[in-house]
Amino acid sequence: MRILWTAGLMSILLAQTASSQGVIRLKTGSISPAPAQGMARRETAPGAVRHFLVLFHSYPDADVRAELGRRRIQVLAYVPDNTLMVSGRVPLNLVGLDVGWSGPLDPQAKISPALATQSAGAYLVVFQPDSSLADDREFLQNQGFTIIENPDLLxxxxxxxxxxxxxxxLADFDEVAYIVPASVDxxxxxxxxxxxxxxxxxxxxxxxAQPVATWHSSSGAGxxxxxxxxxxxxKLDASLVRSEIARAFAxxxxxxxxxxxxxxxxxxxxxxxxxxxxxxxxxxYPFDGNGGVLAHTFFPAPPNSEPIAGDMHFDDDESWHLGTSVDxxxxxxxxxxxxxxxxxxxxxxxxxxxxxxxxxxxAPGDIAAIQAVYGSTPGFVTPPSGTVTGTGTGGTGTGTGGTGTGTGTGGTGTGAKATDTTPPSLAILSPGSSIASAYASTIAISGSASDNVAVTSVTWSTSNGDSGAATGTTSWSAVVTLLSGNNVVxxxxxxAAGNSSWRAVTVVRH
Ligand SMILES: [Zn+2]
Ligand SMILES: [Zn+2]
Structure with a gap:
């Protein structure tokens, strides 16, 4: 199933660079692949689905991406300046498209430069978005890695x-996209x-990808x-939302x-x-409800077009707070x-x-990154019209009593929010250990939960993508369907305030 890329092949191709067809900017360094090299030379069985970088001569616009879709080539990511990461069956049909080069991502480009001095430890392994996480787990274990369960991973x-x-x-495998150091958290x-x-x-x-896009500066001075x-x-007072976001800009x-x-x-x-x-x-880019993606932001123009460039969107299904998660x-x-x-x-x-x-x-790393792009002279923030808008809203209500309504609403709004920041505590009592065995196709799981206010619900999910609600709260139970092999539940x-806590158990079904 999994085919090892011939190690070093990509490096050989890159060494033959003749005339630049454009640049692929990666964290490990920018590359200018030579034309007429790449796909045909790889030793991959025709018909297999594989991942490729495709370098275009110009920005791959919506028409180009739609044409790729018609050819059943899935666009997975963008790489500056004009490159897409795609997946499709070998050989990719790129005939007639404005392609300068295509080929697999060099295994060496999949290991973060931040890992250069690390001899052992914990790693965050990013797989291609269309890979099977169940296969990926098995593959990591076969490679001698120990998986640390964490349900908060993307x-x-x-x-x-x-x-x-x-x-x-690890990096030699087609499904692996990138490996970075794992944070202590x-x-x-x-x-x-x-x-x-x-x-x-x-x-x-x-x-x-090399992670910088730049707003052009005509004056060169920021x-x-x-x-x-x-x-x-x-969920938060509007003037506080404005001032917190302005504080982030500041x-x-x-x-x-x-x-x-x-x-x-x-x-x-x-x-x-x-x-x-x-x-x-x-x-x-639809939001995904509570949890998961909290917010997303569009890169500057270029590569984006106006007016969406730079826009910041926040998922209103999150429990937004000030000073505590989600902060x-x-x-x-x-x-x-x-x-x-x-x-x-x-x-x-x-x-x-x-x-x-x-x-x-x-942090120092963030400061170095932003100064490298725009220089170190401090800029400024003209504050949002927060207080003015506050009074303005009250006044719009009606001339009579507008102020009264405005103040009243604001008062209750702020008072009711963000008071409970204590997550529930949770225990899985059965099975009684963090790794359990099973022969049946289902297992009953039960336990207890408590909270300083009240536990409103207990939910479960499995590594196979199944999920549901448990019966009960302070004393809860659920019946979970198992597949053969490892099932992480x-x-x-x-x-009620949006706080949550989790526990996991691995059930090995024989
Ligand atoms: Zn981000
Ligand atoms: Zn959006």
């Missing part, structure tokens, strides 16, 4: 421990929330971006020559439209980095690491 990612010397073998099971990456109209920016607030969440402006000033209206160029939305909201400032600080053109950092301490860490400000207890 799709197509697994956390493992093992020797760094085994990473090149991830390793220790502290609840984390992940960001899938900056968006372009051509797809998510790949983790292995940039000024507009910002405009669209629909905001009802943190970037404090360290680099980037400035932010309110825009007069939505959808203007060089302006960040900020909005909260549920589910599908018109940009082709709006923490998420806004990270997303503002994407709006400015930064991708993900591979350093676990950075704000731009793919898993949000509760942050009061930028994760149980979560929830409270």
């Amino acid at each position: 799709p197509a990612q697994l956390l493992v421990t093992g020797a760094a010397s085994a990473l090149p073998n 991830l390793q220790s099971g502290i609840p984390v929330l992940g960001c899938p990456g900056p968006l372009t109209e051509a797809g998510l920016v790949a983790d292995y 940039i000024t971006l507009g910002y405009f607030f669209g629909p905001l969440t009802e 943190e970037w402006a404090r360290h680099a020559n980037v400035s932010f000033t309110p825009a007069a209206q939505a959808e203007t160029t060089r302006s960040i439209d900020i909005l909260f939305a549920h589910g599908a909201h018109g940009d082709g 709006l400032f923490t998420v806004a600080l990270h997303e503002a980095g994407h709006a400015l053109g930064l991708g993900h950092s591979d350093q676990p301490g950075d704000v731009m690491y793919p898993y949000y860490r509760f942050a009061a400000g930028l 994760t149980v979560r207890a929830h409270d």
Whole structure:
């Protein structure tokens, strides 16, 4: 099933670079592949589904991506400047498309430079988004890695421990996209929330891609971006939402020559439209409800077109809070980095690491990254019209009593939110150990949960993608269907304030 790429073949191809057909920017270095090299030379059985970088002579626009779709070639990610990561059956039919080069991702480009000095430890393994996570688990175990269960991981990612010397073998496999150091939070099971990456109209920016896009500066002396607030969440006072997001902009402006000033209206160029939305909201990247993706942000123009470039969208199904998870400032600080053109950092301490860490400000790695793009002279933030809008809303109600209504609503709104920040505690009592055996096709799981206020629900999910609600709360039970082999069952207890905790059990079905 899994075919090992001939190690080093890609390096040989790259060494033969003659005339540049364009550049593929990767974290491990930019490459300019030679034309007429690549696909035909690989030793892969025709008909097998494989992953390829496809370098176009110009930006692969919607027409090009639609044509790829008609040819059953799936676009998985965007790589600056004009490259797509795709999957399709060998040989790919790229005839008539404006393609300069195509070939597999070099295994060496799949190992983060941040791992260069690490001899052992924990790694976050990012698989291609269309790979099977069940196969990926089995493959990692066969390679001698130990999987650390963590239900908060983004799709197509697994956390493992093992020797760094085994990473090149891992990277040789087609389904592996990128390997980065795992943060301490991830390793220790502290609840984390992940960001899938900056968006372009051509797809998510790949983790292995060189993570910088730039707003052009005509003067060479930094940039000024507009910002405009669209629909905001009802879960927090609007003036607090505005001030927290402005505070996130200010943190970037404090360290680099980037400035932010309110825009007069939505959808203007060089302006960040900020909005909260549920589910599908018109940009082709629907939100996924509570949990999972919290927010997403479009990279600058180029590569995006205006007016969507730089726009920051927040999932209104999350339980937004100030000062505790889900902390709006923490998420806004990270997303503002994407709006400015930064991708993900591979350093676990950075704000731009793919898993949000509760942050009061930028880390040295973030500061170095933004200064490398825009320079170190501090910019400025013209504050949002928060207080003015507050009074304005009250006044709009009617001339009589408008102020009264405005104040009253604001008061209750703030008072009722963000009081309970204590997650429930949860125990799995049966099975009685974290690894259990079973011969039947189902297993009964039960346990207890408690909370400072009340446990509102207990839910479960399995590594096979099955999920459901348990019966009961403080004393709960569920019957879970098992497949042969390893089944990781994760149980979560929830409270009304959106706090949750989890426990996992691995059931081996013989
Ligand atoms: Zn991100
Ligand atoms: Zn969106």
